[in-house]
Amino acid sequence: xxxxxxxxxxxxxxxxxxxxxxxxxxxxxxxxxxxxxxxxxxxxxxxxxxxxxxxxxxxxxxxxxxxxxxxxxxxxxxxxxxxxxxxxxxxxxxxxxxxxxxxxxxxxxxxxxxxxxxxxxxxxxxxxxxxxxxxxxxxxxxxxxxxxxxxxxxxxxxxxxxxxxxxxxxxxxxxxxxxxxxxxxxxxxxxxxxxxxxxxxxxxxxxxxxxxxxxxxxxxxxxxxxxxxxxxxxxxxxxxxxxxxxxxxxxxxxxxxxxxxxxxxxxx
Amino acid sequence: xxxxxxxxxxxxxxxxxxxxxxxxxxxxxxxxxxxxxxxxxxxxxxxxxxxxxxxxxxxxxxxxxxxxxxxxxxxxxxxxxxxxxxxxxxxxxxxxxxxxxxxxxxxxxxxxxxxxxxxxxxxxxxxxxxxxxxxxxxxxxxxxxxxxxxxxxxxxxxxxxxxxxxxxxxxxxxxxxxxx
Ligand SMILES: Nc1nc2c(ncn2[C@@H]2O[C@H](COP(=O)(O)OP(=O)(O)O)[C@@H](O)[C@H]2O)c(=O)[nH]1
Ligand SMILES: [Mg+2]
Numbered sequence: 001x002x003x004x005x006x007x008x009x010x011x012x013x014x015x016x017x018x019x020x021x022x023x024x025x026x027x028x029x030x031x032x033x034x035x036x037x038x039x040x041x042x043x044x045x046x047x048x049x050x051x052x053x054x055x056x057x058x059x060x061x062x063x064x065x066x067x068x069x070x071x072x073x074x075x076x077x078x079x080x081x082x083x084x085x086x087x088x089x090x091x092x093x094x095x096x097x098x099x100x101x102x103x104x105x106x107x108x109x110x111x112x113x114x115x116x117x118x119x120x121x122x123x124x125x126x127x128x129x130x131x132x133x134x135x136x137x138x139x140x141x142x143x144x145x146x147x148x149x150x151x152x153x154x155x156x157x158x159x160x161x162x163x164x165x166x167x168x169x170x171x172x173x174x175x176x177x178x179x180x181x182x183x184x185x186x187x188x189x190x191x192x193x194x195x196x197x198x199x200x201x202x203x204x205x206x207x208x209x210x211x212x213x214x215x216x217x218x219x220x221x222x223x224x225x226x227x228x229x230x231x232x233x234x235x236x237x238x239x240x241x242x243x244x245x246x247x248x249x250x251x252x253x254x255x256x257x258x259x260x261x262x263x264x265x266x267x268x
Numbered sequence: 269x270x271x272x273x274x275x276x277x278x279x280x281x282x283x284x285x286x287x288x289x290x291x292x293x294x295x296x297x298x299x300x301x302x303x304x305x306x307x308x309x310x311x312x313x314x315x316x317x318x319x320x321x322x323x324x325x326x327x328x329x330x331x332x333x334x335x336x337x338x339x340x341x342x343x344x345x346x347x348x349x350x351x352x353x354x355x356x357x358x359x360x361x362x363x364x365x366x367x368x369x370x371x372x373x374x375x376x377x378x379x380x381x382x383x384x385x386x387x388x389x390x391x392x393x394x395x396x397x398x399x400x401x402x403x404x405x406x407x408x409x410x411x412x413x414x415x416x417x418x419x420x421x422x423x424x425x426x427x428x429x430x431x432x433x434x435x436x437x438x439x440x441x442x443x444x445x446x447x448x
Contacts, residue, residue: 002398005366010408018407163370167377225410232410253272253355255447257330258440261272264326265433268425 003127007032011160012117013151015125017226020044020144027133032123037113038133046147047139049113056109056137058084058102065105067097083136106140111147118151145184145227152223153187161218165225168207168214171233172221173199184227193220197230273333274435275350276320277375278360279368283392283422284336285320287360290428292322292334351382356439358431360422363391363399366408373409386438390420390431 003018007030015028023044030037038056040048050056059081062068068091073081075094080086091097155161174197186194189212196206207217224230276284320336335350351357357379361372372389379387389411391402400408406417416434421427 002364003400003404004398009367010369014408018404021407022404166374231412252353253439253443255440255443257270257272258355258436258443260326260330261332262433262436262440264324265429265436268429 005125007120007123007125010125012114012120013148013155013222013226015127016046016114016144016148016151017228019127020148021228024127024129025131026127026129027131028125028127029133030117030120030123030125032120034116034120034123037117037123039114039117040131040134040139042131042139042141044144045141046110046114046144047141048134048137049110050133050137051113051116055113058087058106058138061105061109062091062097062102065101065108067101067105072096084138085136088138102138103140106138107142110140110142114147115150115154118154121157143183145229148227149184149186149190149223152219152226155219155222158215158218161215161222164222165203165218168204168217169202171200171202172197172206172230173233175229175231184229189216190220190224193217193224194229197224199233269329269331271331271333273335273354274432275335275337275354275357275379276360277337277347277357277379278390278392279362279371279375281365282360282362282368282372283390283420284360286422287358287390287392287420287428287431288320288322288334288336290422290425291324291432293325294323347378348382351379354383354385356386356388356435357383358435359387359389360392360420361389361405361409363393363402363405364396366400369405369408376409386435386442388416388418388431388435388438390418390422392420392422394419394427395421395423 007015012030018024019028019041021044025042026040028037028039028041030039035052038048038050039046048056055061059068059073063070072091072094076087076090080090088099088102092099092102174194192210193206193212196209201209203217203221206212207214210217212220221230225232276287278284320334322334322336324332324334326332335354337347337350359372359376359379362368376387376389389405389409391400391405393399394402402417402419406415409417411417416438418431418434419427420431
């Protein structure tokens with residue numbers, strides 16, 4: 001099933017949140033004026049990220065990170081340069097780099113790509129359930145929660161925050177998956193907000209209590225929401241406007257009426 | 269004669285009129301009018317400015333009315349009138365147009381304020397190649413696991429029937445829970 005759209009309508013943070021929660025496996029491609037980004041995911045974890053064609057190759061990544069010099073590659077067979085796993089082993093064997101160097105450089109390069117993607121306001125995206133972009137590359141699994149939180153911290157468009165969270169008069173509750181919180185590195189401010197989340201306090205109350213401004217609280221709540229740490233509680237039932245009775249579910253209608261309807265539609 | 273009603277809501281061009289038309293026994297009464305803005309015209313050539321109205325006679329004592337809300341915000345004064353006394357509601361979403369998801373969520377929140385009746389979300393236009401999967405839609409709309417997000421093709425009778433039935437099951441469940 002297609003997962004297509006434009007970052008204008010569904011931004012990078014939301015996309016990563018979706019991939020994370022649905023534990024998706026596949027490749028996200030985003031095309032924009034800024035270039036083409038390719039991100040691979042396995043079971044909801046980021047495992048590879050590259051910007052434009054060559055950017056994600058181990059040789060390029062290590063050279064950019066200053067871990068190897070281009071001359072050092074001359075000693076290798078060209079076929080080794082194709083497959084990053086083979087190349088990585090050869091480089092370790094030759095004593096040029098350690099395994100840790102490779103992992104750290106790849107992680108840094110992945111973060112660099114994702115954080116750049118966060119700044120794109122526009123771009124056509126599609127998610128496909130294959131991992132072809134990963135061919136000859138080394139997958140390095142990274143949890144998305146921290147990346148999503150960081151993306152929200154970097155979100156600068158206040159308008160966007162308002163659109164995503166139009167109403168501050170809503171209680172927030174902790175997620176039903178508390179283990180998620182342990183994995184995330186939160187700032188003190190974010191912890192302070194978390195400590196006020198109890199399913200009763202509304203966003204507005206938390207803002208007042210912590211003496212935060214609206215933009216601050218929106219950004220933090222948005223990040224926590226997208227990282228899957230908190231959920232919005234049901235909005236408090238507004239006092240119904242005059243003339244609209246506050247009806248409980250199906251009140252005023254009897255069971256037998258609903259059963260009659262069900263029988264009718266079953267036969268249809 | 270008892271009359272009950274179900275409301276079909278959702279963003280502009282999500283398929284509300286089609287949904288009601290597919291299942292109604294009468295020609296859907298909708299006060300349709302030529303669309304004013306070019307942007308709206310680009311999406312479809314007619315839109316509802318008042319509301320859709322469909323009827324299904326269940327038996328000689330019971331009739332079900334289906335009301336479609338006008339999707340555009342400028343008509344949302346109609347919503348609370350429509351919401352009054354409804355059994356439940358269906359939120360139609362065009363699964364191929366992520367640019368409307370936020371609006372769908374806002375409409376849903378607004379409706380829930382008018383009445384705390386059961387509802388289901390219909391992930392419509394699942395016959396189109398670009399349709400998002402209902403489970404992806406659930407996350408995009410930030411709906412928790414208890415909310416039914418149902419695949420739907422509003423042009424197909426069996427699909428519309430399934431969505432209505434799922435809503436009725438939810439209504440029955442709520443009734444049983446409140447009687448306990
Ligand atoms: N392919 C497809 N088109 C649909 C479906 N439902 C509605 N449409 C089309 O989408 C457009 C908008 O539908 P309409 O019912 O007028 O939307 P409304 O504004 O919500 O009442 C129309 O051209 C319909 O024919 C569907 O399930 N599949
Ligand atoms: Mg219509």
